[in-house]
Amino acid sequence: MSTHIGASPGQVAPTVLFPGDPLRAKWIAETFLDDATCYSEVRGMYGYTGTWNGTPVSVQGSGMGQPSMAIYANELFKDYDVASIIRVGSCGALTEKVAIRDVVIASGACTDSAKNTHRFGGYDYAPVADFGLLRAAYDAASEMPEVTTHVGLIFSSDSFYSPRPELMKAQVDHGVLAVEMEASALYTLAAQYGRRALAICTVSDHIVTGEETTSQEREQTFAAMIEIALRAALTAA
Numbered sequence: 270m271s272t273h274i275g276a277s278p279g280q281v282a283p284t285v286l287f288p289g290d291p292l293r294a295k296w297i298a299e300t301f302l303d304d305a306t307c308y309s310e311v312r313g314m315y316g317y318t319g320t321w322n323g324t325p326v327s328v329q330g331s332g333m334g335q336p337s338m339a340i341y342a343n344e345l346f347k348d349y350d351v352a353s354i355i356r357v358g359s360c361g362a363l364t365e366k367v368a369i370r371d372v373v374i375a376s377g378a379c380t381d382s383a384k385n386t387h388r389f390g391g392y393d394y395a396p397v398a399d400f401g402l403l404r405a406a407y408d409a410a411s412e413m414p415e416v417t418t419h420v421g422l423i424f425s426s427d428s429f430y431s432p433r434p435e436l437m438k439a440q441v442d443h444g445v446l447a448v449e450m451e452a453s454a455l456y457t458l459a460a461q462y463g464r465r466a467l468a469i470c471t472v473s474d475h476i477v478t479g480e481e482t483t484s485q486e487r488e489q490t491f492a493a494m495i496e497i498a499l500r501a502a503l504t505a506a
């Protein structure tokens with residue numbers, strides 16, 4: 270096992286779906302995968318491996334925020350040789366262009382985190398999605414007309430409760446669609462390890478209109494995003 274994941278080498282599939290919520294991981298494994306077995310319960314951050322249409326797929330909880338997510342992503346890439354990680358998260362819509370329960374595929378992720386300021390010595394870095402996964406996710410979403418899907422920038426915040434929410438306006442004015450808490454560091458780590466990453470998020474709450482979903486809905490009802498992620502993972506060139 271690695272420091273934070275209780276799996277033996279070989280127990281984690283090359284493709285990992287990566288929700289923040291460990292109970293969403295459990296729901297995904299039990300709902301979408303065949304023959305899913307739990308390989309890790311360390312800290313309650315569940316990890317499962319099963320198959321989808323005959324291909325091995327794992328689902329691993331990441332926890333909330335870039336520091337927690339980065340622990341699991343580092344160990345998945347370094348200790349389990351994972352090739353592709355697809356984050357399947359929730360996000361808050363920052364603009365009325367996006368509605369509650371829409372799906373946002375993140376082409377890139379801005380951030381207020383100091384992680385990349387440290388990593389790149391003050392130079393800006395543009396964390397972007399793997400193009401093959403992004404294209405495959407877009408193609409999969411295009412075959413699901415019942416789901417409204419957007420491709421664009423998201424903002425990975427270190428603060429769920431921002432002390433300065435007014436700063437988001439400039440981000441929205443420059444095309445940012447939604448806010449979540451992990452994609453920027455995930456894209457950066459994938460680049461470091463030479464692996465693939467994509468973040469797909471369902472809008473769980475709307476910062477402009479005030480609409481929101483319940484914790485039970487965030488855990489167990491974002492099925493379209495999971496379907497898009499699985500199809501993308503298994504068809505990406």
Ligand SMILES: O=P(O)(O)O[C@H]1O[C@H](CO)[C@@H](O)[C@H]1O
Pocket residue numbers: 288289290332333334357358359360429449450451487
């Ligand atoms: O639903 P998940 O995947 O956890 O994603 C979002 O939800 C959490 C905040 O409620 C943060 O982790 C944010 O990124």
Ligand SMILES: O=c1cc[nH]c(=O)[nH]1
Pocket residue numbers: 359360361362429448449450473474476
């Ligand atoms: O990080 C997040 C996730 C969902 N909704 C938000 O407002 N922020």
